[in-house]
Amino acid sequence: xxxxxxxxxxxxxxxxxxxxxxxxxxxxxxxxxxxxxxxxxxxxxxxxxxxxxxxxxxxxxxxxxxxxxxxxxxxxxxxxxxxxxxxxxxxxxxxxxxxxxxxxxxxxxxxxxxxxxxxxxxxxxxxxxxxxxxxxxxxxxxxxxxxxxxxxxxxxxxxxxxxxxxxxxxxxxxxxxxxxxxxxxxxxxxxxxxxxxxxxxxxxxxxxxxxxxxxxxxxxxxxxxxxxxxxxxxxxxxxxxxxxxxxxxxxxxxxxxxxxxxxxxxxxxxxxxxxxxxxxxxxxxxxxxxxxxxxxxxxxxxxxxxxxxxxxxxxxxxxxxxxxxxxxxxxxxxxxxxxxxxxxxxxxxxxxxxxxxxxxxxxxxxxxxxxxxxxxxxxxxxxxxxxxxxxxxx
Amino acid sequence: xxxxxxxxxxxxxxxxxxxxxxxxxxxxxxxxxxxxxxxxxxxxxxxxxxxxxxxxxxxxxxxxxxxxxxxxxxxxxxxxxxxxxxxxxxxxxxxxxxxxxxxxxxxxxxxxxxxxxxxxxxxxxxxxxxxxxxxxxxxxxxxxxxxxxxxxxxxxxxxxxxxxxxxxxxxxxxxxxxxxxxxxxxxxxxxxxxxxxxxxxxxxxxxxxxxxxxxxxxxxxxxxxxxxxxxxxxxxxxxxxxxxxxxxxxxxxxxxxxxxx
Numbered sequence: 294x295x296x297x298x299x300x301x302x303x304x305x306x307x308x309x310x311x312x313x314x315x316x317x318x319x320x321x322x323x324x325x326x327x328x329x330x331x332x333x334x335x336x337x338x339x340x341x342x343x344x345x346x347x348x349x350x351x352x353x354x355x356x357x358x359x360x361x362x363x364x365x366x367x368x369x370x371x372x373x374x375x376x377x378x379x380x381x382x383x384x385x386x387x388x389x390x391x392x393x394x395x396x397x398x399x400x401x402x403x404x405x406x407x408x409x410x411x412x413x414x415x416x417x418x419x420x421x422x423x424x425x426x427x428x429x430x431x432x433x434x435x436x437x438x439x440x441x442x443x444x445x446x447x448x449x450x451x452x453x454x455x456x457x458x459x460x461x462x463x464x465x466x467x468x469x470x471x472x473x474x475x476x477x478x479x480x481x482x483x484x485x486x487x488x489x490x491x492x493x494x495x496x497x498x499x500x501x502x503x504x505x506x507x508x509x510x511x512x513x514x515x516x517x518x519x520x521x522x523x524x525x526x527x528x529x530x531x532x533x534x535x536x537x538x539x540x541x542x543x544x545x546x547x548x549x550x551x552x553x554x555x556x557x558x559x560x561x562x563x564x565x566x567x568x569x570x571x572x573x574x575x576x577x578x579x580x581x582x583x584x585x586x587x588x589x590x591x592x593x594x595x596x597x598x599x600x601x602x603x604x605x606x607x608x609x610x611x612x613x614x615x616x617x618x619x620x621x622x623x624x625x626x627x628x629x630x631x632x633x634x635x636x637x638x639x640x641x642x643x644x645x646x647x648x649x650x651x652x653x654x655x656x657x658x659x660x661x662x663x664x665x666x667x668x669x670x671x672x673x674x675x676x677x678x679x680x681x682x683x684x685x686x687x
Numbered sequence: 688x689x690x691x692x693x694x695x696x697x698x699x700x701x702x703x704x705x706x707x708x709x710x711x712x713x714x715x716x717x718x719x720x721x722x723x724x725x726x727x728x729x730x731x732x733x734x735x736x737x738x739x740x741x742x743x744x745x746x747x748x749x750x751x752x753x754x755x756x757x758x759x760x761x762x763x764x765x766x767x768x769x770x771x772x773x774x775x776x777x778x779x780x781x782x783x784x785x786x787x788x789x790x791x792x793x794x795x796x797x798x799x800x801x802x803x804x805x806x807x808x809x810x811x812x813x814x815x816x817x818x819x820x821x822x823x824x825x826x827x828x829x830x831x832x833x834x835x836x837x838x839x840x841x842x843x844x845x846x847x848x849x850x851x852x853x854x855x856x857x858x859x860x861x862x863x864x865x866x867x868x869x870x871x872x873x874x875x876x877x878x879x880x881x882x883x884x885x886x887x888x889x890x891x892x893x894x895x896x897x898x899x900x901x902x903x904x905x906x907x908x909x910x911x912x913x914x915x916x917x918x919x920x921x922x923x924x925x926x927x928x929x930x931x932x933x934x935x936x937x938x939x940x941x942x943x944x945x946x947x948x
C-alpha cells in the first residue's frame with residue numbers, strides 16, 4: 294500500500310501534473326511538523342488571532358430541558374471568522390508562506406472555509422482566489438461579499454451541480470494550471486495525502502482542548518463526543534485525541550437532507566460505497582457505474598458526496614459511529630438552541646445538535662456528552678427563514 | 688514490448704484522435720471510429736464518460752455530461768466496441784478515471800477490455816505511485832497501462848518512462864485538456880529523457896488543434912494526440928459530425944506524416 298493510508302482508504306490519486314506539487318507539500322509538511330518554531334508561531338496565531346482556546350460551555354438549560362446526559366458545547370463558533378475552519382487555514386497558510394508560495398486558492402461550500410482563507414491571506418499578505426459553486430454563491434451571498442471585502446477574488450463554478458464537489462474539481466483544475474506559484478488550501482480532511490493527515494493535525498487542537506477543559510470541570514473524560522460530518526474536518530479535529538480512549542463514543546452526524554431513503558441526501562456513510570475520487574480512496578455517493586451522485590442538504594457545508602478517508606477507516610473498524618440527521622431535524626435543533634441557550638448555531642453544527650437532542654434523553658444524568666458547535670449561524674439566518682416559509686433575502 | 692507498442696512502432700509517426708464515447712450517441716461513436724481509421728488515425732482514444740473529469744477542460748467536461756445524459760454507460764461502451772471490432776483492428780485505448788473502473792470492479796473491467804478488444808487504458812488520476820491499483824489486472828488480461836508524463840514531472844520522467852507500456856502520453860503543458868494557442872514546454876528535452884530509458888513510443892497531447900502544432904509535436908516526439916479540437920466538432924455537428932471529423936483527422940494525419948518536411 295502507498296502513502297497516507299487509513300486501512301484501505303486514502304492515497305494519492307491525482308494527475309501527474311500535480312504529483313510533484315503534492316510530493317513537495319508532503320516533504321514540507323514532514324519538515325515543519327518536526328519544527329518547534331513552526332508550531333510556536335501557529336499556537337501564537339491560534340491564541341492571539343483566532344481567539345483560542347475556544348470555550349467549553351455547559352448548556353445547563355438544554356441539559357435540564359432534555360432531562361438526560363449533561364451537554365457541553367465546544368464553542369468553535371466563537372473563533373475569529375466564526376467557525377473551526379480558521380484552525381486549518383492558519384496552519385496551511387503558515388506552511389504556504391514558509392514554502393515561499395505567494396498565491397493561495399481554496400474551494401468553499403458554505404463559504405466558511407473561503408472566508409477563513411481570504412482572512413488569513415489578507416493577514417499574511419498573499420493573493421487569494423476562492424472557487425465556489427454557483428448555487429452556493431446564491432445560498433451564501435453574504436459570504437461572497439465578505440470574501441471580496443477581505444481582498445479575495447471569488448470565482449463562481451458553473452460546472453456540474455454548482456456545489457462543493459464542483460468547487461473542488463475547479464480548484465484542482467486551476468491548481469494544475471498554476472502549480473508552480475500556487476498553494477491549494479484544501480478545507481477538509483480529504484483529498485490526496487498529505488491533506489487528510491495535515492488538516493486533521495491542524496484541527497486536533499479541538500479535541501485536545503476538550504480533554505483538558507473537561508478534566509478541569511468534571512475531572513473525567515466525556516462519554517460521547519458528537520460532531521457533524523461533511524468532508525469531516527471538525528469531527529476529525531474533535532475525535533482524534535479521543536481515539537485511544539475506547540470508553541469515549543465518537544459520533545459523526547451526516548446530512549440526510551430530505552431523508553437517507555430519498556435521492557435528496559448527502560449521507561455518505563449511510564448510503565455510499567467505496568470509490569476513488571478527489572485524490573482519495575474512501576466512501577462516496579455514486580451510481581452503479583461509479584458516476585458521482587448529485588447530493589443535497591440544506592447545509593452548503595455538508596453538501597459533499599464523499600467523506601475523509603480517516604472517517605471511512607474509523608467506520609470500517611467500528612471505532613466511530615455515523616448517524617444521519619435530516620434538514621427538518623437540523624432546522625428544529627437550530628431553532629431550539631437559539632431559543633434555549635441564546636446561541637444561533639451554523640446549520641451544519643445543528644446536525645450534530647439534532648442527534649445530541651435524541652441521544653441525551655436516553656442517557657443517565659451522570660453521563661456527559663460534548664457537541665462540537667463548529668460554527669455560528671449568522672450566515673444561515675436568511676436560508677432558515679426561507680425554509681420556514683418567510684420571504685427573507687439578504 | 689507490448690502488442691500495442693509493436694503495432695505503433697510500425698508507423699513512422701502516430702496520430703491519435705480522442706472522442707468521448709456516447710457523445711452524441713454510441714452509434715455515432717462507432718461511425719467516428721471507423722471514419723477516423725479511414726482518415727489514417729494510428730489508434731483511437733475513447734473516453735468513457737465520467738461525471739467529474741478533473742483533468743479535462745470545459746470542452747470534454749461537457750461532452751462527458753452530454754454522453755451521460757444520453758444514457759451512455761460503461762457496459763454500453765463495451766457492447767459498442769464488441770460491434771466495432773467486427774469491422775476494424777485499429778488499436779483502441781480507453782481514457783477514463785479511477786472511479787468508473789474501480790466501481791465496475793477493476794478485475795472485471797480489464798477482463799471485459801480484453802474480451803472486446805481494448806488495447807490499453809489511460810487513467811489520469813492513477814499516477815505512478817498508485818499504479819498497484821490497476822497493475823495486476825492490466826497484466827493479467829494483457830491490457831497496457833498507458834502512463835502520462837507532465838511538464839512538472841522532472842526527475843520522475845525516467846522512473847515513469849521505464850515502466851511504460853503501449854505508449855507514453857506526454858502532457859504538453861500545465862492545466863487541463865483544451866485548445867491552446869501556444870505550447871511552450873520543452874518537449875524535445877522530455878522526449879530525449881524518455882528515449883534514454885525506453886523504446887516505447889511517446890506522443891504529445893493537450894492543447895493541440897492545428898496541423899502546424901501537430902506537425903511540430905510529431906517532429907519533437909513520435910506523434911500527436913488530439914482531443915478537444917475533435918470533440919468540439921462533434922459538439923457542433925452532432926450525428927452529422929462524421930464527415931467533418933474525418934476531414935479534420937485527414938488534415939492532421941497529413942501534417943504529422945510530413946512533419947520532417
